[in-house]
Amino acid sequence: MQILIIGGGGREHALAWKLKQSPRVKKIYCAPGNGGIASVAECVPELAVDDAEGLARFAKEKQIDLTVVGPEAALLAGVVDAFEAEGLTIFGPNREAARVEGSKRYAKELMIKYGIPTGAFRAFSEAGEALAYVREQGAPIVIKADGLAAGKGVTVARTLEEAEEAVKRIMEDRAFGEAGAEIVVEEFLAGQEISLMAFVDGETVRPMVVAQDHKPVFDGDKGPNTGGMGAYSPVPQISDSIVERAVVEILQPMAKGMAVEGVRYRGVLYAGLMVTEEGPKVIEFNARFGDPETQVVLPRLADDLAPILWATAGGSLNEVALTWKDEAAVCIVMASGGYPGPYAKGAVITGLPADTEQGVVFHAGTELRKGNVVTAGGRVLGVTALGTSLQEARKSAYRLVDGVHFEDAHFRRDIGAKAETTDA
Missing domain, CATH: 3.90.600.10 (Phosphoribosylglycinamide synthetase, C-terminal domain)
Structure with missing residues (x-):
């Protein structure tokens, strides 16, 4: 099997590292790759992650059997759609399905519709209306850019001043460009945050082991949010029963809900959760492997990753079981x-x-x-x-x-x- 991985970060290095261990995999390419990925795959630095046509052309030229999409930017650029139009096998949700990450408002509306536990929210396209609502609600409160912002578009505002600054930075200063044309203002949820990813093929859900990420840049969860400063797995302070509740009450209903909506979802569905006193609630959904969660989850996978990805992309995930190391x-x-x-x-x-x-x-x-x-x-x-x-x-x-x-x-x-x- 020849594999193409799209992306050039730590997540993609972890994917290449794990796939390199598979006896089924003969050759791995990574576009664009990086200095470390070059040790386990042939990098293709001239190809950008959002170059749908160029990536599809490369996959055809190299007779790639399976392409694996890493970053959300590629999903929302329609890379999966372009590959499927060419009859190429690719792991990852199409652009419509990836809206669950690309628009926080869209994801929230789906959660409300299908009874998935999450915090209360309001969406705004006018800064003045958003500021009035924030002042009415008070702090703590959460301000999010609706679109993609590389993990940096979320402010957990502890004071009203912080909240107002976040609204202005996103909507008036356009700190995240068009991703901030609309914002979502959410109820603050207290508890411990966990990341729960699952392979999803339509309504079939195969959960991975849980991990905990560390978003703020400084010790003690201080400072601005980042793409993630580290992760670990397992998360012993979170009980197995809570994780099972999250699978049954959150991941499975979301997969079924999208199927009801006519959205075909094949890939990784990642739920960022807050474990509150009432149980797990969704902070956000992502449409791909987490980064850096993948770097602690894949090393714990006891199985060959290649057939799992193949089954998910091909619609036979129901035939696959996952086993995990105790480490x-x-x-x-x-x-x-x-x-x-x-x-x-x-x-x-x-x-x-x-x-x-x-x-x-x-x-x-x-x-x-x-x-x-x-x-x-x-x-x-x-x-x-x-x-x-x-x-x-x-x-x-x-x-x-x-x-x-x-x-x-x-x-x-x-x-x-x-x-x-x-x-x-």
Whole structure:
């Protein structure tokens, strides 16, 4: 089997790394790829993730058997639609189905329609109306750009001033361009946040193991939100019964609801959840593998990933069962100084360890330059380690991080700390 992975971040490196282990996979291409992915796949840097026609043409030329879409931008650019029009097998929802991530208002309306637990909300296209509503509701409150904003379009406002600033930044200053032409103002939900992903083929849902991401840039969940500063799995403080409730009350109804709407969903359905006193509620849905959650979930998958992706894309997911390792996994994101704001590129990275059964470094924003691996993004590396317990995996991950160096590197020191008191 020849595989094309679309994307160039840590998630795509994890996908390539896992697929490389499959005896069914003979060759992997990655477009555009990055400096680390080049060690497990042939990178195609001239192809952009939203170049639907170019990617489809490449897949036909190289006789690709299966294409796997990583980033949401490719899904909403219609890459899946272009491939299907050419009769090419591709893993990922089409553009219509991907609206569950591309428009927070659309997703919220579906949740309300099909009785899926989530916070109360209002959507606005006028800043003045939004500000009046925010002042009426008070803080804490959540302000979200309706469209894609690379994980940075959400403000959990603890004060009314923060909320007003967020509305103005998104709608008046256009900090996220057209993604902020409309905003969603949501009820603040208290609790612990978890990420629950599932392979979905129509109404067939195969959940993955749960993970917990760390969005804010600084320790103690301080500072602005990012694309994710680290993750771990399992999440022992969240009971199996809560996860099962989320599958039954959230993932399955959403898959069925979209089918009722005439929307064919094939790919990963990712639910970002808040575990409240009333039970799990949806913060947001994503239409693809999470990043950095994928970097801790895939290392725990005991099965060959290739046939799972093939079955999902081909409509036979009901024939597939998933098995998971008991090991824990922790991923620490090393970022460029200044991220999620402006940051420098081109710093040489040293001390990168060789992959072992206990640890692997997934490259998120790197490139090869004159024989060196250099920084090329905000999130640079996802240093991941496995262990018999979360405590062991966490120690191993930070030990690896302490050996890696690049100028102005930044990372959180508390990834996985929330689970320490419950980790066996």
